[in-house]
Amino acid sequence: MSAFIRNQYSNSRVKAAGKRFRDGNASPEDSIVLDNWRAAHSYVLNTFQATLRNRARGTNVTVAQRLKRRPTIIDKLRREPSMQLNTMHDMAGCRLIFENIDQLIRFREKMTWSRFRHKPKSFFYLYHDTEHPMIKTMERVDKYNYIENPKSSGYRGIHDVYEYNVNSVGGKAWNGLHVEIQYRTVFQHAWATAVEVADLVTTNRIKFSEGDRPHERFFQLSSELISRVYESCYGPLPQIPFDDVVKEFNDIEHSIGLLHTLKRLRTSERSDVFRKNTLLIFYTSDDEIANTLEIETFDSISEAINRYGELEKNLSDVADVVLVRSDSEASVRLAYRNYFSDTVEFVRYIENALSRTEAELPYIGKLAK
Known part of the structure; x- marks a missing residue:
């Protein structure tokens, strides 16, 4: 404590x-x-x-x-x-x-029905009358379900927010603070990672819808490709026929060459002795070491927090410093692959999707809630 x-x-x-x-x-x-x-x-x-x-x-x-x-x-x-x-x-x-949307939905369902006292702030339930006076149906309304309702940028995933609330003497001091839980599939995560890496290498801010039009469109179209080919659902552009999505993507790629740029990026291969508490230090604006990654690991969370504070004060103008906790080095690399310049999966997904035609796609039905 x-x-x-x-x-x-x-x-x-x-x-x-x-x-x-x-x-x-x-x-x-x-x-x-x-x-x-x-x-x-x-x-x-x-x-x-x-x-x-x-x-x-x-x-x-x-x-x-x-x-x-x-x-x-x-x-x-x-x-x-x-x-x-x-x-x-x-x-x-x-x-x-x-691994997939079904697994995500099942896990989240169990989480939302948990019996803990923490207060959900991102969803609520509506009750509807039925023909039987003693029976009502229940509908959950989500505020941040970007799988059913993708962002215009192409971002997909689900975010839940909880307000911490306990009765224990030891925990009451933190009541009222919030935590956000992000749910993504590997496909959605690969897309989001590619956006962050592209922002670093092109100096755009696509993540915040502040990029130039061709780069923003690149990621809208790539989100649609991934949604239909790998997850059997629509993305941010459901009204556009698949073959037209492919054609427009190829036209934009021919113009800006972003997929080619991401393909040429060298994924960081460095490996450090893994500990659960890890600091990722990604230099962004120091000319001599720009786009390089340093890693520091700690046995205790208190040591990591103290070091995190020091680095943020000293490097705030030249580096992103991120404190992460994961069970393995592989988990760190997957969850924070943008800091390892890892867009390999995204490139592979898109190249495969571009080789497909409308007739080859799986049936696209309504997502289960």
């Missing part, structure tokens, strides 16, 4: 600090407030990741976790004027990666 930091500030003070970061006039004390607020989420994050790993035991589901990076928090505050620091729900995040 002693390794975890408690929040020391009121919601109004955290909100005020976030506003000043948005406006560009944050004080040193505001920085302390932000760092404390973020660090306090480590306890909640650790609790949820333990629950998820326990539920995933004996399966091939990959589970990873991360605290939102300080620069990313500030960027989000500035990109979204209505966003408040004290209500930012993805400060702590767990990611689960599944």
Whole structure:
């Protein structure tokens, strides 16, 4: 318990600090407030990741976790004027990666029906009358189901948000903090990874729909290709015939050559002695070591958190620093493959999809809820 930091500030003070970061006039004390607020989420994050790993035991589901990076928090505050620091729900995040949509849906169903006291904030239930006066049907309404309703960017996956809520004396101090759980298939994760790698190598911001039109369209079309060929469902462009998707993708690729660029990227092969607590340090703007990765590993979470804070303060202008926890090196590489420049699977999926025709595709039906 002693390794975890408690929040020391009121919601109004955290909100005020976030506003000043948005406006560009944050004080040193505001920085302390932000760092404390973020660090306090480590306890909640650790609790949820333990629950998820326990539920995933004996399966091939990959589970990873991360605290939102300080620069990313500030960027989000500035990109979204209505966003408040004290209500930012993805400060702590767990990611689960599944082999297919059916496995994802089954796992999530069990999670949403869990008997824990944590409060769901991203879905609710509607009850409908039936012909029998004593029987009602129940419908879950999801706020962030991007598989049934893909983002216009092409992003697909499901996000659930929970508010931490316990009665235990030891845990009450963290009540009210939020954690986000991301559910993705390996195909959806390969697409999302390719977006992040492309943003690094092209200086676009496709992830936030701020890229140039050809690059944004490239990923809309690639999402549609992956959705139909590998997951038997529609993506962000359901109205376009498959053969037309292929043709337009080939035209854009001929113009910008992004798939070729991703194919030529050299995946980082470095391997360190694995420990559960890992720091990934990806240099982004130092000319001498740009696009290189350093890895530090720790036996204890407290050591990792302390080192994480040091690196973020010292390298915030030149590197992304990410604290992750996973059960194996392979899990780290899969869950955070963008930092290893690993777009191999994405390229393979797209090249195979481009060789297909409409007649060869599996039946596309309605996704089960």
